[in-house]
Amino acid sequence: MIDLLFYVLMSIGLCFVFLGCVGLLRMPDVYCRLQASTKCVTLGTGSILLAALAKTGFSAIGMKALISLVFLFLNSPTSAHALAKAADISGIKFWEKPGDEKIYPAKPRPTVDSDIE
Amino acid sequence: MNQLLVFILLFGIWKLMTWSNDLGSYIAGILSALFITLLYGKEFPYHPKHTFQxxxxxxxxxxxxxxxxxxxxxxxxxxxxxxxxxxxxxxxxxxxxxxxxxxxxxxxxxxxxxxxxxxxxxxxxxxxxxxxxxxxxxxxxxxxxxxxxxxxxxxxxxxxx
Structure with missing residues (x-):
């Protein structure tokens, strides 16, 4: 039973991590790539860590996996946000489908120079 | 009170991570938790009214x-x-x-x-x-x-x- 749970969680995790990598290749610009990789990889890694917990039970390894899970959920979106904001500040353009109306910009973009001043 | 909460939190996480009962693990945990508490203890967002509701x-x-x-x-x-x-x-x-x-x-x-x-x-x-x-x-x-x-x-x- 525990083994079955382990295999199921591990397969789900590997599937989502794989999907995240495919998304990284298929999406058109850095923001969409971050969306794909952040969401899929967070759930995938979380699932793999849960699988480690299921396999080893509440031992040293299992507890480390559980704590890593909490910190993963706190840190992964934050680091993605930092990457996206850095891309935004350094002036990387938003991709848009040819022929669609413009949806951005919602605000004048800050530049690095104006931040320093 | 701030410092006490930070210390308990840090030491709890340390104990969960090491998950052992050695004397050495206790000593190392207490020392490092105390060090971080002295550095950053004051900045912990603690609301006296909210914590126990x-x-x-x-x-x-x-x-x-x-x-x-x-x-x-x-x-x-x-x-x-x-x-x-x-x-x-x-x-x-x-x-x-x-x-x-x-x-x-x-x-x-x-x-x-x-x-x-x-x-x-x-x-x-x-x-x-x-x-x-x-x-x-x-x-x-x-x-x-x-x-x-x-x-x-x-x-x-x-x-x-």
């Missing part, structure tokens, strides 16, 4: 379930977007209003939005959130807030304020 914890657990449901849904939506031909995306940036004041609440809201279906926190200012949306449904701020956050913001407001 059970109601807040119950609402927070409810929030966790809403968040977990949103996250799993987000992954399936994203899997569909990645795998279908000519990715069905229409990316854009929308602005929604932010009414939370507490820093921890704002962090958790921003993280929840990043993991919610199709949205991504790009920037955060005093009273607005700038959100990158992979399939823009509407550009109206009020409708966008309803579609992106749902009731997450009001739940977090109850927990942290």
């Amino acid at each position: 059970i109601r807040r914890y119950i609402i927070f657990i409810k929030f966790l379930f809403v968040f977990l449901y949103q996250m799993i849904k987000a992954n399936f939506v994203m899997a569909y977007r990645i795998l279908s031909p000519g990715p069905p995306i229409k990316p854009g940036v929308v602005k929604i209003s932010l009414r939370l004041k507490s820093p921890l609440g704002r962090l958790i809201l921003a993280n929840a939005i990043t993991l919610a279906p199709g949205t991504f926190t790009l920037d955060i200012t005093e009273d607005t959130l700038l959100i990158h949306w992979i399939y823009v449904g509407t550009t109206d701020p009020v409708e966008a807030e309803e579609m992106i956050c749902g009731n997450l913001q009001s739940i977090l407001k109850e927990v942290f304020e």
Whole structure:
């Protein structure tokens, strides 16, 4: 039973991590790539860590996996946000489908120079 | 009181991580927890009135379930977007209003939005959130807030304020 749970969680995790990598290749610009990789990889890694917990039970390894899970959920979106904001500040353009109306910009973009001043 | 809470938290995490009963592990844990407590203990966001209200914890657990449901849904939506031909995306940036004041609440809201279906926190200012949306449904701020956050913001407001 525990083994079955382990295999199921591990397969789900590997599937989502794989999907995240495919998304990284298929999406058109850095923001969409971050969306794909952040969401899929967070759930995938979380699932793999849960699988480690299921396999080893509440031992040293299992507890480390559980704590890593909490910190993963706190840190992964934050680091993605930092990457996206850095891309935004350094002036990387938003991709848009040819022929669609413009949806951005919602605000004048800050530049690095104006931040320093 | 601040320092005591930080110390208990740090030492608890240390004990969970090492998961052993050696004397050495206790000594190392106490020393390092004490060191960090002396450095950063004062900055811990501690509210004397809020910490011991059970109601807040119950609402927070409810929030966790809403968040977990949103996250799993987000992954399936994203899997569909990645795998279908000519990715069905229409990316854009929308602005929604932010009414939370507490820093921890704002962090958790921003993280929840990043993991919610199709949205991504790009920037955060005093009273607005700038959100990158992979399939823009509407550009109206009020409708966008309803579609992106749902009731997450009001739940977090109850927990942290």
